[in-house]
Amino acid sequence: MNVRRYRAKDMSDAMRQVREQQGADAVILSSRRVEGMLEIVAALDTEDAPSAHSAPARSAGRSSAARSAGGRGQVSVDSDLDAMRRELTDLRHLLVQQNGASESAQWAARHPLAAELVAGLNECGFNEKLARSVAGGIPEDTNIETAWSRVRARLSSALVTEQPDILERGGMLALVGPTGVGKTTTISRLALRQIRRMGRDAISLVTLDRQRLGAYKQLQAFGQMAGVPVMLLENERELADLAVRAGDGRLVLVDTAGQAARDVAEQRLFAQIRSEIDLETWLVIAATHQGRVLRQVLHAFQGSDPSALVLTKVDEAEQLGETLSVLLEQRLGLAFYSDGQGLAEHLHAIDTLYLTRLALRETPLTRSAPIRAPAQQSPARPLGSAAIADRLGPLDQGMILESVVPFRKSAHVGL
Template sequence: MSVRRYRARDMRDAMRQVREHQGPDAVILSSRRGDDGMLEVVVSLDAAPAAGVSSFAQDAVDIGPVDPQLAAMRREICDLRTLLMQQSALSERDQWAARHPLAAQCIERLTQGGFSEKLARSLAGGVQEDGSLDMAWSRLRSRLSASIATSHPTVLEQGGMLALVGSTGVGKTTTLNRLALRQIRRMGPDSVTLVTLDRQRIGAYKQLQAFGQMAGIPVMLLESERDLTALTDRAGEGKLVLIDTQGQAARDAAERRLFAQVRNEVDLETWLVVAATHQSAVLRQVLESFQVCDPAALVLTKVDEAEQLGETLSVLLEQHIGLVFYSDGQRLDEDFHKADTMYLTRLALQEPAHSAPPQQPRQPQEAMLLNPISVDRVPAASQTRNVREDMVLESVLPFGKALHAAY
């Protein structure tokens, strides 16, 4: 084995000497820096690279100093740089929180309630730091509730065809019964016809049949959506045809395109029923997939079962379809309410609800259904107004005009 030593000022000079005298096949056996400060490199031309020994041809570019002290210093500098970068990021957030303490508290409170961090930062951008925490939170709460889209469709008052669409198990059939009960109390049993297109789930038709028998209203099971054209005489002028549909997965909704064949033949309005128990990603997929049904409004069910209602409201804020009703229990009448975004916002933030949904006088529902004609027919204009209509929201800054940027 041919071994040679080279002395140089640094590793670059040593590698130049090795390249000139030994060629690219030389193997670096060791390197150390002497007491005089010169670097001594031992190389061999004949030996094959052993474990832990670098080939000059392979590692000439990335070899770097092999001096133990210098290598340890490099590792220490690299670790120190990483630590400084981490501390810098934390320091920036802490500094922002120190400059905007009210906004930081609001962001933390919103995220704890399930609202997305992006939404929390956007809302906190309008918090005024020169006020009290109660005032800042009141403005933010009002701003949040006012930003949730609501809808006020006229189909319930004027009559027409109304179909409920949505995923399996969200409560479409129960919602249909609740809407029918409201219509019976307003206009009498002659103003409602129940229709179902769900021929897959027998229980859905039986549930409608049981309700129809108690309420004294007709219930029809149709073969296909084209049969709706024969029911146009039952819709309009205060008469309502409520249509139940088969539940379907969100991925199938876009392919099926429900009611696409009869859109031009019948005047049909659709509402999308969604559950508050859906995770945000699932809810976004449902909202996107059922756009092919052209929903005019949303009905939110199972509010009482949602672990974090703020997660659901965050998704509703991202889209334009307005909320018209929500349900928060199993009772047919008492747990079905018109949309009240302030109440839902307080519920999501786990705050005391200053304005709970109005409750109807409690009485056996069978009695209400068996004697629907005895219920007074009250004009729609004289119905009890929604709590939201009596609520004057504070003047708040629009989303685009933030007083300071969130971190």
């Protein structure tokens, strides 16, 4: 144990002396004012950071103790040193925690309004760094209602959105993402949206998911009910061949097998055929994922070059603020989100204002009427709320994807 006493004019000068003499690992044991000077006592655990002078002396001392007590004194000395080392480590951690708490308390005392906003955002799941960034800059004399309005506006405008035109012009669109996020259901929802707008002749469904038999049956059940072709392909090469035969203006929706983030990170989906065909990919993510998991998913699926995000299971998220915190860290835009089990009425074009209000727990999940988005965005409206009798029959409108029932129609296996 290397213990030294220092005198300095202030604490910064004392800390400089400690760092120069004993290094950054030294711990201040006490401080006091003596004759107008600041006197501190600092200690360094020489077991962790031995010096050239202390190491031989310690070694000689141990050898002497071992010879004088037959080895029993050595055990006692080592035990005392270990206990002192643990105490110093605990003291160091305590000082760090107290220093952090003191800084937070001082900041909250200087900025009471911002501290209240940050506390509210933290409670909703937004991380500390984002919360301070959003709350910063709001004048302290602002009333709380106006302050929350500004926080809401900042979060809403910061969320990146995407308005892809592939649904208008047609082409090949593949949905990728981990298992269980709702890719197959989202495929069916997008297909129904396209049928309502363009007719059933403008859509085809393809699945590359040969791992889950239920996924193909679910998509096939929808295809038979809606009267659109469904194909089960073996590999990406067959997808390239299909792209050659597909007509202009037709939308081909491609369902893919779910993969764990650690597995997909080692490969690049569609890498072999992307240069041959015009293929767009969207990444489907679930709002129920923890922030750490969601970051892993976004990073892992970068290799599939997604151009937009689809956020599912919004209604099941315990803290939507945690999800939005992650989305605000990256630049991939949101295109759609879903918030229920319904096939048509629970898929929405992105509305950042509504999602922000939902994350801040300012609005119930049930939407009695569409909430208008900011001027630069299209208003979000439930899909399928209007009748589609001209495109689908009465039985089709009440379909349940999770049920696979026999149909009189034959399976569609081609374009």
